[in-house]
Amino acid sequence: MKVVMIPSGFKECMDANEVAVAMEAGAKRFDPCIQTALVPMMDGGEGFAKTIVAIKNGELIHKKITGPTGEQIVSHYGVYVEGNERTAVIEMAAAAGLKLVPRNARNPLKTTTYGVGELIRDALCLGVDRIMIGCGDSGTSDGGAGMAQALGVQFLNKHHEVIYVTGGEDLLHVQSIDLSMIDPRLKDTPIDVACNWTNVLCGEKGVARVFGPQKGASPRQVQLLSDAFDHYAKLIENEIGIQVGHMPGSGASGGLGAALLAFTPAILYPRFDLIMEFIQIEDKIVGADLVITAEGSIDFQTPQGKIPCEVARIAKKHGIPVIAITGTIGRGAELNYEAGIDAYISIIQKPATLEKAIFKAPQWIEESVDCILRQVSIGMKIGVKQTVRQEEKT
Template sequence: MKVIMIPSGFKECLDADEVAVAMGAGAKRFEPFIQTEMLPMIDGGEGFAKAIVRMKDGDLIHKTVTGPVWKKINSHYGIFQEGNERTAVIEMAAAAGLKLVPKSLRNPLHTTTYGVGELILDALNKRVNKIIIGCGDSGTSDGGAGMAQALGVQFLNDKQHPIDIRSVTDIMKAVTINTSKLHPRLQEVSIDVACNWKNVLCGKRGVARVFGPQKGASPEQVNSLSETLDHYADLIENCIGVNIHCSPGSGASGGLGAGLLAFADAKLHPRFDLIKQYVQIEEKIANADLVITGEGSLDFQTPDGKIPCEVARIAKKYNIPVIAITGTIGRGAESNYDAGIDAYVSIIQNPVTLDKAIANAPRWIEDSVECILRQITIGVKLANQKNRIQSNGTNQSI
């Protein structure tokens, strides 16, 4: 039996590489000689830049930038060369990810994507021809306004004075936008963004209402954030002529997708479509007997472009069974059956605190994979026994 492990990361716990290693260890505990392949998948979030750079034999560039809570942090992005094209790979999570926001400071009204803009600037100054940006695992909801400021955009008040946007609600003071100081190389460089295509900036399904509470916003703050992003979208449409209210992907990473569309002339892509250009996944799935995938939380959002269901959709083309392991099983998880996942299990073995669950995650992933493979073996034995009985011409049940 050939088993391929294709997990995404478990947010704020393990990156995709670490999950894959634990999966492989669990398989070897079951059978030391089982044929396995680990293919940790990147969805644009944590680990995106490092993974692409590793695949393309590129270089990791370390850079000090402004973090999501306005303190300087050590960040990174990658650069690789293909022919005459020099490409930068940036993950927004490395400069504005949720993991970088202390739990006591999780208020999306006061976090910024300024550091993402600083990474883009550094890449532009290194004369890249193309930039790939991964949106995922964000800790911000500023619509990309911070990033825009780092790139040279000015938000002006009614006296035509620039506003220093330290809080998202500062955007409400802006009456116009000045883009004359944008970095000139933005016109020369193509920017492709891997994002959740179904996330939009405004409306009932806008980023404030769907993801604001996950980032620490109270109901009052959600309303304030939603109103601010509506104003932000109106401002961009009136001043720049770009409608980002409900553009596909505009809500990615707290609205960073909208900022990239409006100020960097970026092209947004369903993240898996873009990532598949760099990871040869379909051939590997087609040659497997079983796929084991996983993510930190499996729920009603998983079918909307997340790795486990994207993997499952490919596997279904080749009739390959897919089992997902997860930390928590959330609301609407059963919708994943219709998206191609044949079964899913939680790794949680007993009631524990979140901190203990995170500490135990590698071992519990190993245990879960070993248990899954043992259960499959039982099923194979039962099927073989039934076939033997039928071949003997008896009607005996098993």
């Protein structure tokens, strides 16, 4: 049996490489001779820069920047050379990711993407020819205003005074935008962005309502953020002439997508499309008997461009069954059956605290894959018996 394992990471727990190793250990536990292929995937979130740099034999550059809660942190971005072009790879999660926001400080009204802008500015200082940005695993909901400020955009209140936007709620106080001080190097530097293409900034399916609660927002805060983003989008339309409110990807990373569209020459791409330029998975899938994928949570959002369903889409072209393992099974998870995932299971075996689940995740992933393959083996044996019986009847 050949089993291909194509996991993403488990947010705030294990990166994709760690998940893949645990999955393979489970397969070998079932059968030491089983044929496996590991293809750890990233979706623009944690590990994006390191993975791309490793594939391209580039280098990581470490930089002290402003973290999402305003404290100084050490972050990183990557640089690689291909042909005559030097590309910087920036991972927003390394500057403003949820993992960088302590649980007791998760107030999306008060977190900033300023550090993302600092990484972009540092890359420009290196004289790179192109910038690639991965949007995922964010811990912010400031509409990308922090990033914009780091690049020279000034937000003004009703008195025409410059104000510092430290989080999403401050957007309500912005009455005009001054672009006169924006970094001039931006206009000559192409920026490609890997993001969740289905996320939009405004409306009932806007990022505040869909993702705000995941970042610690109460119902009141969700409404406040939604109102702030509506105001922000209208302001950008009036001042810059771009209708970002419902543009694909505008809601990515708490609205960072909107700021990239409004204030930089960025082009946003469905993250899987851009990532597939670096990680070829179809060749690995062809000829497999089974694909096992993984993600920290499977719910109604998974079919909207997340790795398990993108993997399933490719596997289905070749008639290969797909099973997903996950930490939690959320609302609307059954939609994944329609998206190509044949079965999904949670690795969590019994009630546990989040801390224990994180600690036990490697062991539980291993045990879950072992269990899956035992069940698949039973199904194969039943299939053989049914075939024999059918042949005997004929």
